[in-house]
Amino acid sequence: DTAVSQTPKYLVTQMGNDKSIKCEQNLGHDTMYWYKQDSKKFLKIMFSYNNKELIINETVPNRFSPKSPDKAHLNLHINSLELGDSAVYFCASSQPPGQGNTEAFFGQGTRLTVV
Amino acid sequence: AQSVTQLDSQVPVFEEAPVELRCNYSSSVSVYLFWYVQYPNQGLQLLLKYLSGSTLxxxxxxxxxxxxxSQTSFHLRKPSVHISDTAEYFCAVSESPNDYKLSFGAGTTVTVRA
Structure with a gap:
């Protein structure tokens, strides 16, 4: 079973459209994250949720809206897509340090291409 | 705030040769340190981590x-590489006691040639 799964794996869309990326983890973790990897492969955190509550928002444009219907899911909705949003988006999950989990687990990534 | 510097952006190496990837971080508090590997068109996979205890x-x-x-470093090594080690390697740091929010370095591309 895949621990952290994202859908879709690839997404090609036109500028101005609205799209969503879904993420689910079956590890029982309380915390989930979204990271963005740009064309130069630089990875930067976007959001972090703990038990469905937003705890980190790293100055991401408000066109990006994460939604966590339950602690196993963290979806990323993007409005009015721009060319600069093209990137690979990674979902991850973890438990707090000291609670039997010693790392963050990553999904396989969603490659978003805006044309 | 912490930052992570990977000193080498590209490292070409011959098969069966050793490799070292350098990583330095800046933080005023205790940190957790990680190396992740990303194979071509794949996600991130944890290679190893330092949380506490033995420094190796x-x-x-x-x-x-x-x-x-003392040198705020966490260098990665392998004594003999294989072609299959060709990948992007990321050093990452977390200083939060509550989660594994990671700050990543810019990555090092390792290309192993026969």
């Missing part, structure tokens, strides 16, 4: 890293 940590695929607090 061993990971998967024959990799190891040494935490040096």
């Amino acid at each position: 940590v061993k990971g998967i695929n024959g990799f190891e890293a040494e935490f040096n607090k």
Whole structure:
């Protein structure tokens, strides 16, 4: 079973459209994250949720809206897509340090291409 | 705030040769340190981590890293690389006691040639 799964794996869309990326983890973790990897492969955190509550928002444009219907899911909705949003988006999950989990687990990534 | 510097953006290496990837971080508090690997068109896979204890940590695929607090470094090494080690390697740091929010370095591209 895949621990952290994202859908879709690839997404090609036109500028101005609205799209969503879904993420689910079956590890029982309380915390989930979204990271963005740009064309130069630089990875930067976007959001972090703990038990469905937003705890980190790293100055991401408000066109990006994460939604966590339950602690196993963290979806990323993007409005009015721009060319600069093209990137690979990674979902991850973890438990707090000291609670039997010693790392963050990553999904396989969603490659978003805006044309 | 912490930052992570990977000193080498590209490292070409011949098969069966050793490799070292350098990573330095800046932080005023205790940190957790990680190396992740990203194979072409794949997600991120944890190679190894330092949380506490022995400063020499061993990971998967024959990799190891040494935490040096005085030099704020966490260099990754492998004594003999294979073609299959061709990948992007990321050093990452977390200083949060509550989660594994990671700050990543810019990555090092390792290309192994026969």
